[in-house]
Amino acid sequence: MPVTDVEPIVTRRLGLPESWTLKTYVDNGGYAALRKALSMAPGAIKDDVLNASLLGRGGAGFDAGKKWSMLAKGQPSYLVVNADESEPCTFKDHMLIEGDPHQLIEGTIICAYANGVTQAFIYVRGEFALGVERLTAAVNEAYDYGALGRDIFGSGFDLDLVVHYGAGAYIVGEETALLESLEGKRGFPRIKPPNFPAVAGLYGCPTVVNNVETLSYLPWIVINGGSSFSRMGEGVSAGTRLFSLSGHVNRPGNYEFEWAKATFRDLIEHPRLGGGVRNGNELKAIIPGGASSPWFGPDKLDMELQHDVVQKAGSMLGSGSVIVMDHTTCAVRAAWRIVKFFHRESCGQCTPCREGSGWLEKIMIRIEQGSGREEDLELLLDVCDNISPDITWPPKQTTICVLGPSIPPAISTSLNMFRDEYLVHIKEGGCPFD
C-alpha cells in the first residue's frame, strides 16, 4: 500500500471481473450494509455519519452529516445524487459509476433511508454513456434483488430511484443548477438564500444533494462504524480519499489512500502513485484542486494533502484533482485554456462572469499570440478584481454561484508566479514555448 497501510474503501472492488454487476457486488459483501442499516433507526445512521466526519467529496468539502442535519421537515423530500462530474481534470466519479455502480446505489439507499426520503435521483453527466448504461442495468438488478422499490428487504421502507442523465453543461454540477436542470429547464443556478436545497430544493421541496464518492463511502461506514472512518486521516480530513492525478506524471490515474497522510510530493513521486514527473523533467507548477483552484509552485510539494492545510496556504483540494505541469508547459497558454473553459461554460446570468470571462480570454489569447501589451497585465487583474473583489482566498463573490470566483485564480496565480514569462510573450511578440 502506498504511503500508509490503510486499505482502500471505495475502489476496493475495482478490477474484479465484471465489478459492475450485482453478482460480483454481492459476492464481495455488497448490500450487507443496507441490511444492517435497515435494522437501525434512521437517526442512529445519521449520528454515525456525523461521527465519521465525512466531508463532501464534490468540491465544496462540506460535512455530509451536517448537511443532512439541515434538511428541513416536509413531505415530499428528495435525494439527488450529483453524478454530473465536470470539473476539468476530475475523473474519479466517472470511474466509480462505471466500475462499481452498486456501491453508489447502496450508498444512495442508505442515505435515503437515514433521511426519510422515498424518491431519489442519480443525475449522471450525459457524456458518461457507458456509466448511464451500467447504472441503469444495476438499478434494474437492484429492484429485482429487492434492494429498491417497495418494502426493501422486507423492512417496510420504500425507495424509487431514477437514473437521470444530462446533456452537457459544466454549470449543472452546481447543486442548484442541477436541480433546475432536473426540473427540465436551462441549468441556471438559483439565488441562495432562499434556495438552499435542504430547505427549497427540487420542486421547491427539501432536498439532499450529495456527490457520488461521498455516498460510495456509506456502505463501509455503516458496516465498520463512523468512528472507524474518522480514526483515519487527520481532523476534518477523515477517512480515505480519491485523488485524480493528471498531466505530466508517469502514472496518471485515480488513487485512493488515507487522507492527510501524504504530501503532494508523495502523490506525484511515489512509485505506486504518480511515479514521478515524466522524462525526469523539472516540475513547474501544480493545480491542486481542479481548474478553479489557485496554482502552487514546487515550493509547496511537501505540503500535506489536507483540507485545512491547503486552504490556509491559499488554495483548495476541491474535487481532489491534481494537475501536474512540467517545465515544458507554457503558463500563459495553460491559464488561457482554463479561462476559455469558464467563458464557454458561464451560464450567462451574471454580468461579471459572463462578460469578465470573455474579456479575460481575449486578453490572454492576445498575450499568448504575441500581440499583448505590458498594461494588459494590470488589465487582467482589474477584470479579475471585478469578478472577485480583492482576488483573495477564499474568494469573494459578485455572482449568483461560485463559477464567477472560479475564473480569476488561474490567471492571478500564474501571473504572480510567472510574471516574467508573461512579459517575455509581450516583449518577444510570441510564445517562447512554440
Added chain:
Amino acid sequence: MARLSPEIVQRARDMMALYPRPRSAIIPVLHLAQEQDGYLTEDAMAHIGELLDITPAEVYGTASFYDMLFREPVGRHLISICTNVACMISGAYELLDHAEKTLGIKADTTTADGEFTLEEFECIALCDKAPCLTVNWRFFGPVTNQDFDRLVDDLRAGRLADDVPPHGTLCRVRRTVGLAAQVPFPGREGDPMKKPVSDLPDDKAGPHTGTPPVDKRTPGERVAEGQQPAREGAVPQVDESAAEILHPEGTDTGPTAGGSRAGGGT
C-alpha cells in the same frame, strides 16, 4: 421532418412516468429524439412540447442550453476531442490539427458525406488517458495520430458498430423495473396516490421555480422540530400481470471497460 415514432413516444411516456413532474424527463426525451433522427428536428421538439404540455419555445429554450443536443444535423459519428488543460499539455491541439487534416474539415463542421462531425470539446473526465476523445460519447484514449487514423478507418468500415452506436443513441439499456405499468409510486403523474399538484409550490411562480412557500422558521428551528416525516398512505397492490417486462440489451457495451483504467490505489 419527423415527429416521434410510436415506439419512441411510448419510451418517452415510460420515462415521463418515472418523475413526479413529467417535464423533468425533458432531457432524456430529447436524447430519444436524437436517437431517432441524429439531431433535434423542429417537428420533434414541437411533439415533445405536446407530450410534456409545454410550448415548443420552452422545449427549444431548454434544449439550446446543452452542448450534447444539436439543432442542426450532425454526422453519423460525432468525434469530440478534449482540449482542456490536461489534454492540452498532452498534445490535444496537435491531435485536433491532425484530425482536421485526416477528415479534411475544420472543427465544428461535418464531412460532405455526413459520416463525421468533428468538435473541440471540454474535459470529458478521462484525464489519465490524455489526449482523449469520444465518438458518439464512447471513450477512447490516449489517442495518437496513428490511433486516430485507424479509428476513423474502423468507424468508416463499420468495424466498431457494436461499441459505437449511431450518433444520438445514448443509453442502450432500458429500465425494466418500477415502470408506471408495474408499480404505482406516490407522487407520480397518473398515480392514484399522487398528491394534488396544488400541494406543491406553484411551478410558474417565477424565474426560479424553487421559490419555496414562505416559512418564517429558521433552519435551526426546522431541524429542532424533527426530521422523520410520516409515511404516506398504504402500500398499493401490485398487479403482476400488468407488468411489462422488457429485456436489457446487455450491459458491457462500451469500448473501455470501467474500472480497468483505475489506479485504484493498490
